[in-house]
Amino acid sequence: MKEHLIRDDTNNSDRDVERILRWAGSADDDKGRAQALDATTHESDSDGDQIDREARKSLRRVACLSTELEDVTEVENRQLRLERVVLIGVYHSDAQEAENSLHELAALAETAGAEVLDGMLQRRPNPDPATYIGSGKAQELREIVAETGADTVVADSELAPSQRRALEDVVKVKVIDRTAVILDIFSQHATSREGKAQVELAQLEYLLPRLRGWGESMSRQAGGQVGGQGAGMGSRGPGETKIELDRRRINTRMAKLRKQIASFAPARAAKRANRDRHEVPSVAIAGYTNAGKSSLLNRVTKAGVLVENALFATLDPTVRRTETPDGRLYTLSDTVGFVRNLPHQLVEAFRSTLEEVADSDVIVHVVDASHEDPSTQLATVRDVIGEVGARDITEIVVFNKADLVDDDERLLLRGLVPNAVFVSARTGEGIETLMDRIADAIPRPDVTLDLLIPYSRGEVVNELHESFIVDTEEHLGDGTRMRVRVTEAAKPRFVEFESARRA
Template identity: 55%
Template structure:
């Protein structure tokens, strides 16, 4: 959303550089209670699935890639768990051709996992993958503590970090869609009858069993899902209206996308001076933030910070955040931010491009031009940076923390923005100061002079704007495409 479209109080806070610090302090003040056990005692109610993570043990199945890649995947899972507010006690990796269809890790490893849980005092197991309802139940029966998968963990993080009305609705929809197929088999009591007058008008001989509890839960989830879809559809229409309004003006739009915690918000703050929340945590930013900025050549552009991506991003989230991801597809330039300090940055690029390509294909849209920005070079391994220079020769290497490389980044952005411009010479009467102001706002002025007839300006303008101002155009041998 743009500043103009946001609520007044929200806009005021977004302009305040201290907002990021305030949000960070507010978020840090939320701490999970230590000492409460989540060991499964009564699993009759679906509500027990609400995450109360404390001490967790991570479990992963290594099916492909090198051992270093498998360890990096577990390290990322540990970051996710810590972002959700839990303490990681231990981590186990098993080498298999494919996950066990019954318990995900096999019966033998499940018993080993139970011993680790007893030794560490953990009360939750997090699996690095999406488990079926059967796998969740079978593994819980063996380890006797709550088991969640990677998808549920990411959904929990999104639920904690969502702040806007649209973001909260999108996360709730994703959680409902994830929960619905997993209601089946959640405890024998879910099949109990409601009894009494449920499902009938009452009376002797008319009282029947009515709905079972699982049927009631499913119905309520479907009703809430339908309501959330209607709400998000209404919000999408409002977002589309704002987007069309922005398209009506020739101000270039630049989307900042990339892997979670790659430094997108820091990059936006460095480029525009915005006080957006910056935190060394996964998915710190969920709500898109739009800021206007002026490039060194005088051209005004709009930067949009978007939600981060992650390996195996849950399909429910991709669907729920579809309207947000459309901001990336509709932009004229995509700044693809990559964490240069990551052990395997090329895998980050692959994960982000997979999601973007899916959205582009579904929308039947044209993929925006992409400029890869390698961030955090001040903390990166020189060997990794050398590999990235060879793999991505057109990438720009910067540090949002120190400002290193930003001159080159701005030059590359200006090249892309100006690539479709038309170079014209205009002679504008002194009575049309509004046209002069528009030329300065929407173009890059090369030369300006005042004559007896008016203001003579040599400028690079978008083709559409140059056409609208054709009446002021004068013949010049330098006119043409910039």
């Protein structure tokens, strides 16, 4: 077996803290780093122009050109460069669920740009507090890593810093966890200023408790006489240790990011207020990552949103206007996907993005019909919907990718959600049925008004046509007489034009 040496690179801490603190300004590099699965992506005219796809593919990895040592430890503050990975997981009783979770971790790792070589599951009542999988299995893992030539081990749950360090000491390669992989994917795919700020905040929140010292050479509290044996008063200086300095800088940066993210809220609130003022209902597309939410938005609105067979291809929300079959306008918004064990840092950081779900009138919950465990997808998404306070909003469950399942599988899915809609964003199956269900679910104007609107107030006539239902319209000498149906909330705006009052 090849002998592994442990490298103690004291410069890595400085480089990587600087990298994360400067991450928001590296837009050009981010596009080149994105690597995603694209082998089975369905091209369709309904997806519109996929300009962003070319940007993501503008740079690609060339195999076998890495000069990085295979046996890197001390990885908490290093830039993640996933290349050849082995996956590990621990489960208590449900082996099938553990396998599904490990398959999902493999997809996450491949989306981040890794090549998955092997995976192993360890059954035990609880993860080992020292090495996560136990000392014996850690030795077996070391042999697998050496045999496959892997340079990274990825754990299927969040590891404590002590567990990562102990496992690295055994396997002699870098060890990361599921949360680190998801954060790396998000850092690759974020494009907007708000998305970048949210991801950087989540990264720093994840990094902060995982900082650790790098030896006496990094201390900044020592004075000029520290070199002597048994140095006393001369060894105490006024400065900070390196780790204290890093913590202070990270906390300062996090405070700045929180203010920056909060500054985006008024613009979103203004847009929502404008939609509310014009009584435009909103429909949010929510669901598990890679369930086909963006494809569905493109099929309905021709939005041209990026579509990839990759996890977390969409991070920034897209809002488009469309209309019901009877002509009522509403907005349809695409949102970030969810995943099991979604890091709480991301739920908090993306809470502003998830406001699109919480403030909607209808939630279109998209589920991948071809997935091996759709019930877990349903439960995971509903849990996150509950966390953002949207549990009481009308929900339409949509089983997408219906062209990939047979009648028996559809029958099983019907057992999960009897009133679900089966659609295929690729073929167009079920889209009309979905549109009808949305039209029935969004608020319908139910207050009838008889209005006489002066010709000088043409903007009122236009608003009534765009946002409400016009039953009759007649042009008279002193204005336009209209019999319309509006919502209860909009009624006060049109009281001055009621015909009865004029008479």
